[in-house]
Amino acid sequence: xxxxxxxxxxxxxxxxxxxxxxxxxxxxxxxxxxxxxxxxxxxxxxxxxxxxxxxxxxxxxxxxx
Numbered sequence: 001x002x003x004x005x006x007x008x009x010x011x012x013x014x015x016x017x018x019x020x021x022x023x024x025x026x027x028x029x030x031x032x033x034x035x036x037x038x039x040x041x042x043x044x045x046x047x048x049x050x051x052x053x054x055x056x057x058x059x060x061x062x063x064x065x
Contacts, residue, residue: 001034008033010040010060017057019047031056035065 001014008015008031015033027047033040040063042056 001032008057010057015060017053021047029053029056031060033060037065 001016005016005018006014008017010031010033013033013035015031017029017031019027019029021027026045029044029046029048031040031042040060042060044052044056048056
């Protein structure tokens with residue numbers, strides 16, 4: 001992970017939450033983090049904010065290797 005891009009924390013692991021938008025204006029929200037054994041990416045096919053981001057982070061924290 002690029003140190004400067006880390007902006008979240010999932011179960012004490014560094015994570016990156018980002019919004020990607022293409023030239024047509026379609027957005028994807030991605031949350032990526034790693035453990036000792038896996039790389040995880042959760043994505044939503046739209047721009048999410050507020051409670052939806054909190055739900056995404058809560059779901060991520062509920063996953064265990």
